[in-house]
Amino acid sequence: MDIRDIARLSGYSLGTVSRVLNGHPNVSDKARMRVLKVVEEVGYEPNSNARFLKMQGRTAIAVFVKGARNLLFADILERIQALLSEADEQADVVYLDEDENEVLYAIHYQQVRHPKGMLFLGGDPAFFKTSFSRVSVPGVLVTNTAAGLAFKNLSSVSTNDVEAAREVVEYLFSRGHRRIGIVGGNRALSQVSGRRLHGAEEALRAHGIELDYERDYEPCHFSMEEGYDAMVRLIMRSPDLTAVFALGDAIALGAMRAVFDMGLSIPGDLSLVGFDGVNSSQFSIPRLTTIRQDTRLIATRSVETLLACLGGETKPVREMVPFQLLKRESVRALLPEDRAGSAPVADGGDDASNAVAATVGVSAGRAPETAKAGRTRARAFRVQVSERRGVI
Amino acid sequence: MDIRDIARLSGYSLGTVSRVLNGHPNVSDKARMRVLKVVEEVGYEPNSNARFLKMQGRTAIAVFVKGARNLLFADILERIQALLSEADEQADVVYLDEDENEVLYAIHYQQVRHPKGMLFLGGDPAFFKTSFSRVSVPGVLVTNTAAGLAFKNLSSVSTNDVEAAREVVEYLFSRGHRRIGIVGGNRALSQVSGRRLHGAEEALRAHGIELDYERDYEPCHFSMEEGYDAMVRLIMRSPDLTAVFALGDAIALGAMRAVFDMGLSIPGDLSLVGFDGVNSSQFSIPRLTTIRQDTRLIATRSVETLLACLGGETKPVREMVPFQLLKRESVRALLPEDRAGSAPVADGGDDASNAVAATVGVSAGRAPETAKAGRTRARAFRVQVSERRGVI
DNA sequence: CTGAAAGCGCTTACAG
DNA sequence: CTGAAAGCGCTTACAG
Numbered sequence: 001m002d003i004r005d006i007a008r009l010s011g012y013s014l015g016t017v018s019r020v021l022n023g024h025p026n027v028s029d030k031a032r033m034r035v036l037k038v039v040e041e042v043g044y045e046p047n048s049n050a051r052f053l054k055m056q057g058r059t060a061i062a063v064f065v066k067g068a069r070n071l072l073f074a075d076i077l078e079r080i081q082a083l084l085s086e087a088d089e090q091a092d093v094v095y096l097d098e099d100e101n102e103v104l105y106a107i108h109y110q111q112v113r114h115p116k117g118m119l120f121l122g123g124d125p126a127f128f129k130t131s132f133s134r135v136s137v138p139g140v141l142v143t144n145t146a147a148g149l150a151f152k153n154l155s156s157v158s159t160n161d162v163e164a165a166r167e168v169v170e171y172l173f174s175r176g177h178r179r180i181g182i183v184g185g186n187r188a189l190s191q192v193s194g195r196r197l198h199g200a201e202e203a204l205r206a207h208g209i210e211l212d213y214e215r216d217y218e219p220c221h222f223s224m225e226e227g228y229d230a231m232v233r234l235i236m237r238s239p240d241l242t243a244v245f246a247l248g249d250a251i252a253l254g255a256m257r258a259v260f261d262m263g264l265s266i267p268g269d270l271s272l273v274g275f276d277g278v279n280s281s282q283f284s285i286p287r288l289t290t291i292r293q294d295t296r297l298i299a300t301r302s303v304e305t306l307l308a309c310l311g312g313e314t315k316p317v318r319e320m321v322p323f324q325l326l327k328r329e330s331v332r333a334l335l336p337e338d339r340a341g342s343a344p345v346a347d348g349g350d351d352a353s354n355a356v357a358a359t360v361g362v363s364a365g366r367a368p369e370t371a372k373a374g375r376t377r378a379r380a381f382r383v384q385v386s387e388r389r390g391v392i
Numbered sequence: 393m394d395i396r397d398i399a400r401l402s403g404y405s406l407g408t409v410s411r412v413l414n415g416h417p418n419v420s421d422k423a424r425m426r427v428l429k430v431v432e433e434v435g436y437e438p439n440s441n442a443r444f445l446k447m448q449g450r451t452a453i454a455v456f457v458k459g460a461r462n463l464l465f466a467d468i469l470e471r472i473q474a475l476l477s478e479a480d481e482q483a484d485v486v487y488l489d490e491d492e493n494e495v496l497y498a499i500h501y502q503q504v505r506h507p508k509g510m511l512f513l514g515g516d517p518a519f520f521k522t523s524f525s526r527v528s529v530p531g532v533l534v535t536n537t538a539a540g541l542a543f544k545n546l547s548s549v550s551t552n553d554v555e556a557a558r559e560v561v562e563y564l565f566s567r568g569h570r571r572i573g574i575v576g577g578n579r580a581l582s583q584v585s586g587r588r589l590h591g592a593e594e595a596l597r598a599h600g601i602e603l604d605y606e607r608d609y610e611p612c613h614f615s616m617e618e619g620y621d622a623m624v625r626l627i628m629r630s631p632d633l634t635a636v637f638a639l640g641d642a643i644a645l646g647a648m649r650a651v652f653d654m655g656l657s658i659p660g661d662l663s664l665v666g667f668d669g670v671n672s673s674q675f676s677i678p679r680l681t682t683i684r685q686d687t688r689l690i691a692t693r694s695v696e697t698l699l700a701c702l703g704g705e706t707k708p709v710r711e712m713v714p715f716q717l718l719k720r721e722s723v724r725a726l727l728p729e730d731r732a733g734s735a736p737v738a739d740g741g742d743d744a745s746n747a748v749a750a751t752v753g754v755s756a757g758r759a760p761e762t763a764k765a766g767r768t769r770a771r772a773f774r775v776q777v778s779e780r781r782g783v784i
Numbered sequence: 785c786t787g788a789a790a791g792c793g794c795t796t797a798c799a800g
Numbered sequence: 801c802t803g804a805a806a807g808c809g810c811t812t813a814c815a816g
Contacts, residue, residue, distance in 0.1 A: 002794085003793065003794060004794095014794085014795095015795080015796080018796080019796090021794095021795095047794070050792070050793030051793075051795075
């Protein structure tokens with residue numbers, strides 16, 4: 001079943017059928033109706049290979065995702081796909097390994113598939129620097145910054161990692177923490193973790209503390225497994241840390257388990273902060289205090305930016321979207337008397353789930369026997385359920 | 393830069409160049425060398441649209457994944473991609489919503505992209521029954537069974553959900569539980585949950601218990617959010633349950649948080665079992681007792697099966713791969729005296745992480761004050777670290 | 785082993 | 801508004 005069949009069946013010529021199919025203006029309503037009817041009846045689908053062979057290019061928008069299991073990217077991607085589909089753009093998603101060179105892949109992809117534009121979730125600026133000159137369509141670096149890269153067809157939408165990391169450290173400081181460790185990423189390799197590390201380092205320095213990379217920092221990839229192991233190494237080496245900043249939520253979640261397995265409690269014995277604000281950080285016990293990247297906004301701005309650049313005239317942008325420190329349950333205030341070992345105090349929270357948890361009177365460090373369900377609690381709890389409905 | 397340029401540059405004809413590019417036998421070594429050299433030099437990439445226009449079909453293998461955030465599928469997919477790439481097959485991954493009709497999508501996809509074969513992660517047999525007759529290439533239902541569907545081009549590789557669910561209930565029974573609730577899935581809509589529910593129901597019945605769907609069952613989708621809310625509803629309604637079987641790990645992880653927020657402890661006050669064996673179930677506190685689906689084997693057999701069917705002669709298969717009940721920390725044995733409310737006893741474990749956790753002496757129901765780190769624990773802990781390395 | 789030629793299914797100037 | 805024709809870049813019988 002091809003376009004010739006439709007032409008024959010509708011009584012029109014091949015050219016007219018093609019025009020109808022492509023929504024060209026110069027077709028009579030009569031012809032349009034007739035052709036569409038036949039197309040509908042026989043369930044005809046144009047052959048995209050033939051189509052694109054002619055149209056040379058204008059096909060889909062390629063979305064390269066580094067790390068198929070990255071929860072943050074999954075959130076962003078979901079939204080991107082919805083937006084693209086609303087805009088009637090076809091998305092072609094390609095998953096790559098965390099350490100693959102996405103730009104080299106994109107160059108190859110470009111020659112084979114001729115996308116209109118490209119979105120890179122988690123692309124590495126270093127790779128862009130070297131090879132992006134060879135891609136000729138507009139691209140947007142999502143979640144990483146293109147600042148310092150002078151390509152007229154490359155934009156970026158990201159969170160200000162440096163600022164966010166700084167805020168984490170400031171927060172920890174305001175809660176009385178002075179011995180702060182950092183786990184995750186890799187100074188040399190990953191630019192994201194590099195920036196977060198940098199922000200944390202500077203914030204510490206502002207308080208007169210020089211981060212000791214040998215003792216108080218432990219690198220690892222962004223996974224629970226590695227977070228677990230890295231945390232163990234860090235704590236074994238620096239048992240006097242009172243707080244740890246994990247450069248990603250997955251790392252933090254693995255680290256949380258590690259701390260527990262070492263017989264310590266969070267936030268009782270150690271405070272912990274993550275980065276990203278992935279969904280499951282809300283369900284851990286305790287709920288994870290973390291930086292929430294605004295995945296919705298990042299997705300929206302990325303797509304808007306790319307679409308604008310597709311038009312042609314628009315200049316590339318380097319955009320930073322606001323982030324938010326979600327104060328939840330994994331950090332406690334270190335008051336002077338706490339150093340002597342009194343009961344942990346869960347910190348007040350300010351995001352929805354946390355505010356509710358506070359109402360319920362549940363906090364992570366609390367011993368089970370203080371958390372028996374009573375009449376009052378049951379009532380407060382019902383409130384939580386309905387609030388959650390609204391939020392999620 | 394097209395094949396004609398290569399022909400000109402190499403001094404051979406267009407046909408010869410094409411033969412070299414496609415690895416056809418009837419080419420002289422001299423010609424092959426020469427052509428390849430030129431191709432290499434100019435970085436030529438064949439235009440796939442033109443290529444596939446001629447070759448009509450034999451392109452990639454389509455992988456349809458229902459639920460971009462499904463952790464189980466992410467595991468399987470990762471392996472599938474590796475296997476396909478080893479076999480020199482190109483994979484084209486398409487993510488669909490949980491409730492989308494993947495077969496209708498596949499039919500459309502087939503007309504446009506002409507894949508050699510299709511893999512369906514989480515496909516719904518109901519959709520296949522209605523429409524799979526319209527797909528003409530071999531397909532494999534992964535994670536769900538094609539039993540009862542008589543398509544000669546449809547195979548399936550899955551876990552025996554009925555048996556696995558039965559084993560969960562038997563296990564709970566052997567630990568003294570009689571009031572067992574179930575959360576997750578939907579009797580009518582989802583076939584996977586239907587089978588798990590069925591297995592659980594039968595196991596209960598074998599012990600003379602009829603599952604009360606009104607009181608002791610609460611449906612929900614496979615997400616932490618929904619698991620949380622559903623668990624709340626279930627426990628509010630049936631506070632006398634001693635154990636709950638969540639039909640998926642995501643549900644279980646959400647449910648775990650809910651139980652904690654209600655002021656109850658797992659497994660102290662309530663035992664909990666999941667299903668799937670996703671990675672993060674190993675890091676929750678407590679570690680989740682669950683059914684481990686063998687994702688590696690499922691992926692391997694799925695790909696092998698599809699590749700074999702591509703050949704032509706092979707008959708479709710309905711394969712079940714072995715599963716495993718991972719006895720971890722979220723279930724406790726309900727001894728007669730426990731009913732009076734004595735201290736919870738974590739159940740012995742038999743998978744790697746669990747065996748180690750037992751060594752360390754850490755268990756979920758234990759109150760913080762009994763879990764202070766001592767010299768002995770520190771040593772046992774080091775063992776865990778190295779064991780983990782080996783396992784992961 | 786190699787070349788010349790037909791044709792895959794479509795789009796788009798070009799006439800009319 | 802419509803039709804006839806050229807051509808997108810490749811593969812593959814068909815001769816030689």
